[in-house]
Amino acid sequence: MVRNGLFTKVMGQAWNKISKYRSKEIRILLLGLESVGKTTLLYRLKLGEPIKATPTIGFNVESFQYKDLSLNAWDLGFGGKMRPLCQHYYKGSNAVVIMIDRGDRERLEEVTYDVIKPALKSEDLKDAVFLFLANKSDIEDGMSLQEISDSLALNNLKRRWNIFTISALTGDGITEAFDWLALQLGSSQVKQTAEINKIQTEVTHFLPPQNHPETCERSYSALACFFIRPTQAVGIHKDDDNNDGDDEKIDDV
Numbered sequence: 199m200v201r202n203g204l205f206t207k208v209m210g211q212a213w214n215k216i217s218k219y220r221s222k223e224i225r226i227l228l229l230g231l232e233s234v235g236k237t238t239l240l241y242r243l244k245l246g247e248p249i250k251a252t253p254t255i256g257f258n259v260e261s262f263q264y265k266d267l268s269l270n271a272w273d274l275g276f277g278g279k280m281r282p283l284c285q286h287y288y289k290g291s292n293a294v295v296i297m298i299d300r301g302d303r304e305r306l307e308e309v310t311y312d313v314i315k316p317a318l319k320s321e322d323l324k325d326a327v328f329l330f331l332a333n334k335s336d337i338e339d340g341m342s343l344q345e346i347s348d349s350l351a352l353n354n355l356k357r358r359w360n361i362f363t364i365s366a367l368t369g370d371g372i373t374e375a376f377d378w379l380a381l382q383l384g385s386s387q388v389k390q391t392a393e394i395n396k397i398q399t400e401v402t403h404f405l406p407p408q409n410h411p412e413t414c415e416r417s418y419s420a421l422a423c424f425f426i427r428p429t430q431a432v433g434i435h436k437d438d439d440n441n442d443g444d445d446e447k448i449d450d451v
């Protein structure tokens with residue numbers, strides 16, 4: 199009897215610990231230049247519908263559920279005095295969502311130096327997953343994922359990362375992108391769906407060069423990070439052929 203009681207107590211304590219861990223909020227950071235759509239995305243995720251966003255002074259922070267994960271998302275305004283202060287919000291973040299405006303070619307260099315590099319350099323984000331979002335898929339003549347990845351030299355990243363095209367306004371592509379992120383963050387719900395229905399979780403927006411030997415590896419990239427434990431870059435999109443000249447832009451080691 200005593201042994202049974204002890205067993206029940208130990209199991210109860212273990213279950214409490216597991217439940218506590220599972221219900222712990224996962225902190226994600228939304229980063230990107232002014233007007234890329236961070237606030238629009240935050241409230242699309244929280245409310246499931248578009249809002250009329252105005253430039254953020256300071257930050258917005260919201261907690262919401264994504265599948266079986268409790269997320270705590272920080273949307274940092276990037277204008278004015280806020281830019282140099284962003285790094286003070288890095289600590290404790292499990293994931294970094296970096297948004298890029300597909301229509302804004304001129305500011306890609308600024309994205310590299312003011313958004314990506316500071317995040318990569320920070321010790322606070324050394325274990326974070328990086329999700330890049332090319333926002334505003336609804337606009338015409340925007341940059342392709344290939345163009346953005348090459349310009350930002352994302353293939354050099356030695357982190358877990360992926361890139362998707364989305365529209366924070368219409369909701370297009372958000373589920374694919376956040377399912378990938380949720381999988382990296384340990385969502386058993388997304389994992390189950392992924393295992394049952396692998397095709398649906400492929401990265402459908404990334405268009406690799408034709409006949410490339412890594413095409414197969416890339417097309418399963420959404421699942422790769424789960425099934426294959428990477429030793430270095432989970433950087434799914436390795437493409438040395440298209441990297442010339444851009445390597446120096448991001449020297450993530």
Ligand SMILES: Nc1nc2c(ncn2[C@@H]2O[C@H](COP(=O)(O)OP(=O)(O)OP(=O)(O)O)[C@@H](O)[C@H]2O)c(=O)[nH]1
Nearest residue numbers: 232233234235236237238251254276334365366367
């Ligand atoms: N066409 C289009 N417009 C978008 C999309 N997402 C956001 N916008 C618009 O882009 C503008 C800026 O959006 P915000 O969400 O305020 O951008 P932000 O990144 O939070 O900007 P800051 O707070 O200034 O850092 C707004 O007019 C949005 O309606 C999108 O997917 N497509």
Ligand SMILES: [Mg+2]
Nearest residue numbers: 236237253254
């Ligand atoms: Mg904002």
